[in-house]
Amino acid sequence: ITLHSLPASPPGRCVVTTLHVLGLEFEEKHINSIAKEHKKPAFLAMNPRGCFPVLTDGDFIIAESFAIAMYLCNKYEKGENRLYPLQPEVRGKVDQLLFVGSVLYDAALQYLNLLGVIYDGGVMAPEKLPGVYHALGLCEAFLQGDFMVGDHITLAVLDIFMSCGLYLLDLVDFNDYGAYPKTVAWLKRVRNWSYFKTANDEGMKELENIYRPLLAKNTQNRS
Numbered sequence: 001i002t003l004h005s006l007p008a009s010p011p012g013r014c015v016v017t018t019l020h021v022l023g024l025e026f027e028e029k030h031i032n033s034i035a036k037e038h039k040k041p042a043f044l045a046m047n048p049r050g051c052f053p054v055l056t057d058g059d060f061i062i063a064e065s066f067a068i069a070m071y072l073c074n075k076y077e078k079g080e081n082r083l084y085p086l087q088p089e090v091r092g093k094v095d096q097l098l099f100v101g102s103v104l105y106d107a108a109l110q111y112l113n114l115l116g117v118i119y120d121g122g123v124m125a126p127e128k129l130p131g132v133y134h135a136l137g138l139c140e141a142f143l144q145g146d147f148m149v150g151d152h153i154t155l156a157v158l159d160i161f162m163s164c165g166l167y168l169l170d171l172v173d174f175n176d177y178g179a180y181p182k183t184v185a186w187l188k189r190v191r192n193w194s195y196f197k198t199a200n201d202e203g204m205k206e207l208e209n210i211y212r213p214l215l216a217k218n219t220q221n222r223s
Contacts, residue, residue, distance in 0.1 A: 001026040004046070005053035006033060007203035008210060010105065010168060011065035012053040014159045017199040018069040021083060021158065022076055066098050069155050081152040093149040097156035100138055107135035108168040117215050123222060124172065124215065132169070136180045139166065143182040146189070157190065167204065171211050 003019070003026055005012030019026050031037050031052050039050045046054045047063035054063045055071075062071050073084035085091050109115070111132050116122030142148060148156045166187060177184045190196060 002029055002056045003027070003053055004029045004031055004043070004055070006031055006206075008207035009052060009203070013199050013203050014065040015053050015055065015068050015072075016203075017158050017195055018072055018083065018155070020195045020198055021153070022072060024072065024076060066101075066155075066159060069159060073155065083153065083155050083158065085150060085154060090150050090154075094154050094156045097142060097148055098159055100142060101156075101159055104135040104139060104166065105168075107131040108166075112168060112171060112211070114168070114171075114211065117211060117218060121218050121221070123219050132174075133179075136166075136177070136183060139183050139186075140180045143186055146186075167200065170204065171208055172215075 001019070001024060003012070003015055005015065005028065007013070007028075007030070016028075031043070033052075037043060038047075038052050043052075043054070044050055046056070046061050049063065051063065053065055053068060054061065055068045057071075057075075062068050070084055073082065077083060085094060107128070111125055111128040113122045113125045113128075117124070145151070147153055166183070177187075
């Protein structure tokens with residue numbers, strides 16, 4: 001199994017966490033995004049969208065973080081208390097929350113203007129902050145018990161936490177969680193899980209070291 005991604009990529013870290021939880025051995029090939037390696041023919045042959053992560057498993061190639069995580073669970077997961085439950089009703093709830101996770105991630109990306117800051121000399125978009133509050137409200141509404149759905153860890157926890165804005169918002173020290181007590185408690189609990197630290201700490205630090213200096217530089221250039 002080979003994962004083509006970057007430690008700084010939140011969707012890539014979704015897949016890394018899934019691989020760790022499943023106990024699968026894998027190789028990571030880091031994409032040089034600054035050189036736009038993911039837009040070159042060799043990468044586009046794997047994923048015509050030109051986005052990462054992409055996973056290869058022998059001759060099989062699959063892209064999109066949620067699809068990759070589902071594939072890994074479908075192929076390799078055994079036993080009970082599965083990340084991707086077999087019961088249609090529970091799996092349906094997990095799938096629903098994965099779609100919600102995309103809304104959360106998009107809200108954070110737009111507020112931080114993550115790609116614009118890194119690649120285009122952009123700055124944050126404070127006018128997008130209401131979208132973040134809306135996303136946090138969704139998270140608060142969907143939090144049921146300790147695991148969002150069911151009574152054990154599922155992809156709903158791994159992928160929503162990993163790829164949504166809740167983790168990305170740390171880049172700007174966002175702390176306006178007063179209206180979202182369930183989300184605060186959930187974040188605190190999840191951050192202490194060992195496999196989240198394994199998959200996230202290095203990548204988040206790398207992203208922070210890229211984003212924060214560029215944001216300061218771009219903001220100063222516009223003043």
